[in-house]
Amino acid sequence: MSSKLIAPSVLAADFANLQRDIEMVNSSDADWFHIDIMDGVFVPNISFGMPVLEAIAKHAKKTIDVHLMIVDPDRYIKTFAELGANNLTVHYEACTHLHRTLQAIKAEGMKAGVALNPHTNINVLEDTINDIDLVCIMSVNPGFGGQSFIENTYSKVKQLKDLIIRKGANTKIEIDGGVTSKNAKALIDAGADVLVAGSFVFRNDDPIFTIANLKEIAND
Ligand code: DX5
Ligand code: ZN
Numbered sequence: 001m002s003s004k005l006i007a008p009s010v011l012a013a014d015f016a017n018l019q020r021d022i023e024m025v026n027s028s029d030a031d032w033f034h035i036d037i038m039d040g041v042f043v044p045n046i047s048f049g050m051p052v053l054e055a056i057a058k059h060a061k062k063t064i065d066v067h068l069m070i071v072d073p074d075r076y077i078k079t080f081a082e083l084g085a086n087n088l089t090v091h092y093e094a095c096t097h098l099h100r101t102l103q104a105i106k107a108e109g110m111k112a113g114v115a116l117n118p119h120t121n122i123n124v125l126e127d128t129i130n131d132i133d134l135v136c137i138m139s140v141n142p143g144f145g146g147q148s149f150i151e152n153t154y155s156k157v158k159q160l161k162d163l164i165i166r167k168g169a170n171t172k173i174e175i176d177g178g179v180t181s182k183n184a185k186a187l188i189d190a191g192a193d194v195l196v197a198g199s200f201v202f203r204n205d206d207p208i209f210t211i212a213n214l215k216e217i218a219n220d
Contacts, residue, residue: 004188004218006211007032007065007174009198010056011047012145018052021202022059028211032065032087034176034196036145039070042094043143050083057084065134065194067115067176069142070094074101081108089113089136089174092120102131115176117142118150122159129169134194135160140177145198149178154190161191181210184217 008030013021025033035053040046047069057064066085070076073090074097080088088110095101098114105112113134114125118141125135137156140147157173164171174194175187184195195218197210204210 002193004192004215005031005172005194006215006218007034007194007196008201008207008211009034009036009145009176009196011036012198012202014202015048015052018055019059022056024207025211026059026061028208029215030062030211032063032194033060034198035064035066035085037066037068037070038143042071042091043069045143050079053080053083053085060084063087065089065113065174067113067136067196068094069115074104077101077104077108081110085110087111087113087134089115089134091115091117091142092124093117099128099131102128113174115142116156118152122156122163125160125163126167129163129167129171132169132171134172134174136174136176136196138177139175139179142177146203147178149180149183154186157187157190157192164191179214181213181217184214185220188218 038045038047063086065087067089088105102112111133115136139153172193175192176196179195179197180200201207
């Protein structure tokens with residue numbers, strides 16, 4: 001079995017000490033940088049945009065996993081590729097022509113991800129799963145870090161895992177929101193491959209240890 005990945009969410013970093021926090025992730029057991037881009041329209045919050053991502057990418061030594069919480073994401077696919085995104089995840093709920101969007105992301109040399117809000121059923125991916133590199137199951141309503149984990153997520157992970165197996169797809173399952181050392185094992189057991197963790201990592205006195213601990217739980 002391939003190893004399970006940890007993706008600290010930079011949204012919870014100290015923006016006044018961003019380089020320090022990026023270097024911390026570089027030197028940790030983390031696998032990806034999870035970067036949340038919010039437009040204040042798709043979600044009721046604005047995070048940060050291109051100049052900040054550019055600054056992050058200058059220092060980041062690991063995969064850059066960009067989660068777009070924006071309407072009409074097609075407008076910016078090329079821009080995010082140029083900024084150094086390795087994975088680009090769009091929301092199912094924000095795409096009228098999801099299949100076309102996925103092809104456009106791959107044409108720019110990135111892995112194509114689709115995020116699902118808590119209310120969106122897994123079965124909407126039935127006809128696109130073979131074109132998706134990464135499905136991000138939102139385990140909170142997108143827009144803010146530090147929210148509590150929605151328990152219904154476990155059954156969605158299992159349902160998605162079944163769909164991936166049934167279709168012979170090669171899709172990773174990422175969980176985003178409220179991930180801690182308490183739910184990490186159950187998420188992996190349900191079929192998760194990538195755990196995003198924001199506040200649990202950055203609001204901890206020892207983030208390096210916290211990441212190592214999550215990684216160990218996930219790969220136990
Ligand atoms: C929520 C974001 C998440 C968030 C996770 O809209 O997509 O990536 O940063 O933060 P925590 O781990 O604090 O729930
Ligand atoms: Zn996210």
